[in-house]
Amino acid sequence: MTLEAVVVFKAWIVGIWFACVFIGERIAPKTAAPSGCGRLLANGALWLIVLLISPVVVLPLTLLASDHALWTRQDALAAWPIVIVDVIVLDCWTYWLHRAYHRAPAMWRLHAAHHLDEFLDSSSALRFHAFEIALSALLRMAPIILFAIPFAHVVVFETVLLVATIFHHSNLNLPAKFERLLSRVVVTPSIHWVHHHAVWRDTNSNYSGVFSVWDRLFRTKSASPRAPDMKIGVEGHSDRTFIGLLATPFTGAGRPRSGGRETRREYQNGGPKSDAPSAGS
Ligand SMILES: [Zn+2]
Secondary structure (H helix, E strand, C coil): CCHHHHHHHHHHHHHHHHHHHHHHHHHCECCCCCCCCHHHHHHHHHHHHHHHHHHHHHHHHHHHHHHCCCCCCCHHHHCHHHHHHHHHHHHHHHHHHHHHHHHCHHHHHHHHHHHCCCCCCHHHHHCCCHHHHHHHHHHCHHHHHHHCCCHHHHHHHHHHHHHHHHHHHCCECCCHHHHHHHCCCECCHHHHHHHCECCHHHHCCCCCCCECHHHHHCCCCCCCCCCCCCCECCCCCCCCCHHHHHCHHHHCCCCCCCCCCCCHHHHHCCCCCCCCCCCCC
């Protein structure tokens, strides 16, 4: 399979999956969606910018990294089955990168546009500031160079991550037992909606992207369950207009009070207490 074919394959898989989830969550929603389509337009517009910068930023940086690996893989390590190991390595990297976006004030400025969304559905998975996407691609060069991850394997990971991200942001009404079983392996909406709860202690938890094991392993799993009426967004902040979202790297939008430095004991006890009133929870 050529590199072009791998990229086209990714676009088809993600496009079809997004359409299925977008329709599914409207047929069987877990939570009543807000009226109006303002946020859908803003999310779509942010996605369009990301689509435009990807071929000129993300793709070249990924190719550059895979072409300048620190070592050359032997045939056995270049074979397709090893893609599973590469997906796990990149997913672990993405977990720590996500934690860094919450911990470092300058990085939170880039990530805030994603969290300011006051409702979640599949479109939230596409709502990222272009600066965050560019920085993530730049920083992801490190594991690609270090582990000599082939370009095609990175594209496979991007496909898996996008499919997972669309799923765990979705408003699909899944059978509780099925979701509980699934959540032991992958991140489900019940896990990720808590990450978007407009209470800092929950915003600073549940960072996993594809596999749910990272939060359990690194003790950042929130003890809070997803509640039907939980307020979504950033504590103490309201959603912005499209222009306001583009400006968040410069204007800021608050930041997790504790900077993501909760202790293991605090997580086990439901997270540190917030000073501000926990709106809607
Ligand atoms: Zn986050």
